[in-house]
Amino acid sequence: MLDLKTKCGFVLILGPVNSGKSTLVNVLTGNKVSIVSPKVHTTRTIIKGIYTDKINQIIFIDTPGIIDNPKKKLEKSMILTTYNSFNDADVCLFMIDSSISEEVNLNYFDVINAKINLSSIPTYLVLNKIDKVKKEKLLGLSKELNKRNNFINTFMISSLKSDGTNDLLSDLKNKIPFGNWLFNEDDIVDLPERLYTAEITREKIFNNLRDELPYNITVETESWVNNSDGSIKIDQIIYVTRPNHKGIVLGKSGKNLKKIGEDSRRDLENIFGTKVHLYLYVKVDSKWNQKSEYYKTWGINFTKTEI
Ligand SMILES: Nc1nc2c(ncn2[C@@H]2O[C@H](COP(=O)(O)OP(=O)(O)OP(=O)(O)O)[C@@H](O)[C@H]2O)c(=O)[nH]1
Ligand SMILES: [Mg+2]
Structure with missing residues (x-):
């Protein structure tokens, strides 16, 4: 029965790469749900990151960022996954990095809006990273984007500094429908634990290794043991595509x-x-990013990559 309480x-x-989408999900849910790095x-x-209070349950869907001209299969599959998730939402936040050029942001809007009609569901415009931008620039950007689409509201925020994020959350509570909760009140993320822990290690790879290398790497949780003393033993494999990448991941003397x-x-x-015993191993598999099993665990469609 529908619960009206x-x-x-x-x-x-939804938005371009690096606009701060995952940072926002973490701030709004108050938990480390999605990994963050300065790399695109x-x-x-x-x-899916879950926020629950006494009345509201909001499931925030963090998505892979959009790029203008994806070439690699992984990139295309990721972007397709983002577009396909649009219809699952009650509300959409179109989020951009307001500190980059206005022209680039307007182009991103056009690219995304050509694929999905942003006015088909209630969509907010969210200008992020306002800690780095002058007010006049923000107002100009907001005006231009609001000319292009019928956004139901505009928020100017800094996810990094949690500035304006509470106001955004309060507003969202008014927009979501009445209905029964789909998750327990203490659930924070809708992702199997093994994948979630692999993500945490992947974040450290993004933040510790330079340049393009992290894009050629994936992490798999191979085993997970809950010990009787309450600690957890986790074995993870870091897959690289080339033997010389293995050396870089290991570094001098490991x-x-x-x-x-x-x-x-x-x-x-x-x-x-609780205490975690984490063991990492590096393996070379030149084809990890072409294997359908990899995409399947992630819920990404491998066979269809036409965007
Ligand atoms: N100055 C500033 N930096 C921010 C803000 N929000 C996020 N960042 C930084 O921007 C970078 C990208 O943040 P993410 O949250 O990973 O961005 P994303 O949109 O999820 O990126 P993709 O997953 O690659 O699409 C990180 O270095 C964040 O710390 C903000 O409000 N201000
Ligand atoms: Mg992200």
Whole structure:
């Protein structure tokens, strides 16, 4: 039976790469749900972060960022996944990095709006990174984008500094429909634990290794054991595509891998509130990014990549 005392809705966060979508999901849910890095295309699939208070349950759908001209198969599949998720949402946040050029942002809007009609569901315009931008620029950008689409509201925020994010959350609570909750009140992320922990390690790879290398890497949780003393033992494999990449991931005397492991373990211990024994192994598999199993675990459609 429909419960009119509770509300429940899906809020999709959509936008160009690096605009701060995952940072916003983490701020709004108050949890580390989705990984963040200064590099583009950090998020590879749909991650659902759950916010619950006494009345409202909002499922924030974080998506892989859009790029103008995707070439690689992984990029195309990721972007297609984003577009396909649009119809699952009650509300959409079109989120951009307001600190980059207005021309680039308007182009992003045109690219995205050509694929999905942003006015077909209630869509907010969210200008992020206002900590780096002058007010006049923000107002100009907001005006131009509002000319192009009938946004139901515009928010200017800094996800990094949690500035304006509470107002956005309050507004969203008014927009989501009445309905029964879909998750338990203490659920924070709708992603299997093994994938979630692999994501945490992938974030450390993005943040510790330079340039293009992280794009050629994936992480798999191979085993997970809950020990009787409450601690968790996790074995993960870091797949690289070339033998020389293995050396770079390891670093001199294993220095890089040690740092990645320490950073990841620290995060995992905070998240799970218990001691974590994390063991990382590096393996070469030149074809990991062409295997359908990989895409399947991530809920990405491998066979269809026409955008
Ligand atoms: N100055 C500033 N930096 C921000 C803000 N929000 C996010 N960032 C930074 O922007 C970078 C990208 O953030 P993400 O949250 O990973 O961006 P994303 O949109 O999820 O990126 P993809 O997953 O690659 O599409 C990170 O270095 C963040 O710390 C903000 O409000 N201000
Ligand atoms: Mg992201």
